[in-house]
Amino acid sequence: MGSSGHDHMGSTERSCLCLSPPYDGDGIRWAEETEDIKPSHSLLGVPDLSWPLVCLTGNGGLAREDLSMAEAAALPAQGLGSPEPSPPILSPAQNPPIEVQGKAEEYCLEQVQSMVVGEVLSDVNKACKLLNIAPDPQEWNCMHVYKWLLWTEHLYRLPQISTLFKELSGRDLCSMTEADFRERSSQFGDMLYAHLDIWRSAAAMKDQWPPEDFKSANDNSWCNCPSQPIHLWQFLRELLHKPHNYSRCIRWINKEKGIFKIEDSAHVARLWGIRKNRPAMNYDKLSRSIRQYYKKGIIRKPDVSRRLVYQFVNPI
């Protein structure tokens, strides 16, 4: 029948939702760093630790936005108080076609969050080694707290704030409210509190980071660009490795055997379309691609075939 005009949606020129390479070079800077923050001292005779996130904007004005940004990014995986963290997830609901843009942004946001969290954790880690203190503030004694305060002073180029928090253990520090902090330093208490918050979040997340898919070979999750074009099976693995974000649309049935179920086919297809910059992607087409894997021995239907359930032939 009339299959004349293949929709061709100008596909040669695909826009790239790319954040460009992660960090080295010039990645993302939320806080526009002024010239150069060269430690004048001392406590840490170490050349340059870069704290790209938690930097101040110049002129002594504290970039509170930056803090809350880092904080927000550090929190979702394991908020402080929240026992059941509800992920900032895409609603598994319907799929209005024009929504793709927004989904792309959300998807991007998730990538950015991962990156930010990774960066924050890495920075906290460096500082721990540098100061020889535990990552978890709860474990600090007074000397540790003091070191941390000096470090934070240095970091944010604060005036002698450490004197205002003398003789406190880590436990004391953690039991203090933001108001308590402000009481000690009306000017910087809130940001110190926020910074401590980041550390606590980082400590809480430490054991579950990095997720397996973070540094693995197939990971080009920082960038939607088809640098090395990602394969569908890799993409599915990627989603499966982030249950926190995607278990509502795809999840393991039996991880050991590599059996997984697509819970929301439209949603997964949309994500795939976003990744590949194919706005017209749908489950019909995605599943066709999965079926191509049958012959190649990458994915198959499990022994007892069920709707929307597939199995990696080589589970890892």
Place this chain on the structure above:
DNA sequence: AATTAGGATTACC
């Protein structure tokens, strides 16, 4: 209705 299966064609690296 949605999913499954697989052939055919086209597009893109």
Place this chain on the structure above:
DNA sequence: GGTAATCCTAATT
């Protein structure tokens, strides 16, 4: 030439 994207028909759930 390999991997998807697209399109399609037919069967199954």
